[in-house]
Amino acid sequence: MKVLIAGAGSVGRHMAEQLALSGHDVRIVDVEPSVVGDKADGGPIDGVTWFLGDACEVGFLNKIGIETIDVVAAVTGDDEDNLVISLLSKQEFAVPRVVARVNNPKNEWMFNEMWGVDMSVSTPHLLTALVEEAVNVGSMVRLLSLEGGKTHLVEVTLAPDSPALKKEVGGLGLPREAAVVALVRAGHVIVPRNDTVVQGGDEVLVLVSLGSEAEATDAAIRAALVG
Amino acid sequence: MGLFSRKKSTNGEVIAVSPSCHLDDVVPIGEIVARRRVRVVGEVVRMKTRPAQGVASLAVRIEDETGAATVVFTGRRSIGGVSLGRLLLVEGVAMNRGDTPEFTNPEYTLLPREATKA
Numbered sequence: 242m243k244v245l246i247a248g249a250g251s252v253g254r255h256m257a258e259q260l261a262l263s264g265h266d267v268r269i270v271d272v273e274p275s276v277v278g279d280k281a282d283g284g285p286i287d288g289v290t291w292f293l294g295d296a297c298e299v300g301f302l303n304k305i306g307i308e309t310i311d312v313v314a315a316v317t318g319d320d321e322d323n324l325v326i327s328l329l330s331k332q333e334f335a336v337p338r339v340v341a342r343v344n345n346p347k348n349e350w351m352f353n354e355m356w357g358v359d360m361s362v363s364t365p366h367l368l369t370a371l372v373e374e375a376v377n378v379g380s381m382v383r384l385l386s387l388e389g390g391k392t393h394l395v396e397v398t399l400a401p402d403s404p405a406l407k408k409e410v411g412g413l414g415l416p417r418e419a420a421v422v423a424l425v426r427a428g429h430v431i432v433p434r435n436d437t438v439v440q441g442g443d444e445v446l447v448l449v450s451l452g453s454e455a456e457a458t459d460a461a462i463r464a465a466l467v468g
Numbered sequence: 469m470g471l472f473s474r475k476k477s478t479n480g481e482v483i484a485v486s487p488s489c490h491l492d493d494v495v496p497i498g499e500i501v502a503r504r505r506v507r508v509v510g511e512v513v514r515m516k517t518r519p520a521q522g523v524a525s526l527a528v529r530i531e532d533e534t535g536a537a538t539v540v541f542t543g544r545r546s547i548g549g550v551s552l553g554r555l556l557l558v559e560g561v562a563m564n565r566g567d568t569p570e571f572t573n574p575e576y577t578l579l580p581r582e583a584t585k586a
Contacts, residue, residue, distance in 0.1 A: 308504075331563075331572055332560075332561075332572040332573050333560075333561060334503065334561055335503045335561045335562060335563030335572075336563075337563065348496060354525070354542075355523050355525070355542050355543060356542075357572070412548055
């Protein structure tokens with residue numbers, strides 16, 4: 242797979258390294274001469290081609306061969322640049338998959354198909370979720386969003402007063418758009434069946450597709466698991 | 469009547485002429501190669517608004533004798549002049565969305581309606 246990474250900071254560089262190790266053809270771009278090429282910290286990476294230039298410019302993207310690129314990852318430290326790079330990739334070059342980094346969570350609302358973004362990742366958001374997940378017993382934490390924000394993986398650690406205790410998975414009363422995909426109990430992953438009984442302390446992982454009734458679905462899941 | 473021909477009445481008089489010179493390099497919609505810059509002409513047969521997190525896009529389906537394509541205009545619900553039955557000249561790069569090529573915010577030209585339709 243041919244991947245173009247825009248932004249050669251630590252995120253971009255590490256992505257390039259890992260993708261190249263997996264055998265992909267990686268191109269990485271940055272405007273900063275000091276990070277590109279032989280002068281970069283740690284030297285150039287095997288299997289990765291470096292370019293110095295502005296990924297927000299159509300002419301430059303053409304020059305580096307974007308028309309055969311399968312995936313563009315816009316991972317600069319600047320949200321505006323990431324949006325422009327995403328839109329140009331989709332609109333001018335019909336890149337099949339565009340992934341973008343969200344630096345400031347306040348901008349997350351823009352990172353969707355309006356700006357050519359197929360998948361966005363907000364590191365602060367992810368980290369917050371993981372922190373909450375570690376400390377929150379009894380409330381619902383959103384771990385991950387998939388499919389451009391239409392599907393979410395949420396997690397509830399069942400508190401002692403949860404209405405779900407001692408009920409079977411099939412009888413939890415979850416809305417139709419939610420599916421219990423796993424239980425984590427004492428470090429073991431349990432693939433639930435309809436008659437699996439949940440216990441206090443279980444981490445319940447639910448996959449939810451949010452349609453037009455997102456708030457109602459959300460409330461229903463909380464009502465069933467949190468109380 | 470195809471999109472690029474002249475229609476003659478029974479006594480040989482030309483009664484409808486399709487636009488000419490700026491339709492150089494137009495390819496049939498059925499021959500669109502994804503991810504290559506192309507020019508196509510199609511008739512608007514369907515218009516849909518796609519909501520996306522509070523902001524809408526307009527998805528226009530254009531057809532000619534050889535196939536159909538989708539033209540998406542982001543961030544708006546309508547475009548002046550783009551209506552059902554209108555001929556649209558579209559220039560841009562399409563991606564394959566299932567079987568249907570899809571353009572995002574391409575350059576577009578509104579072509580005059582033909583004087584008569586077959």
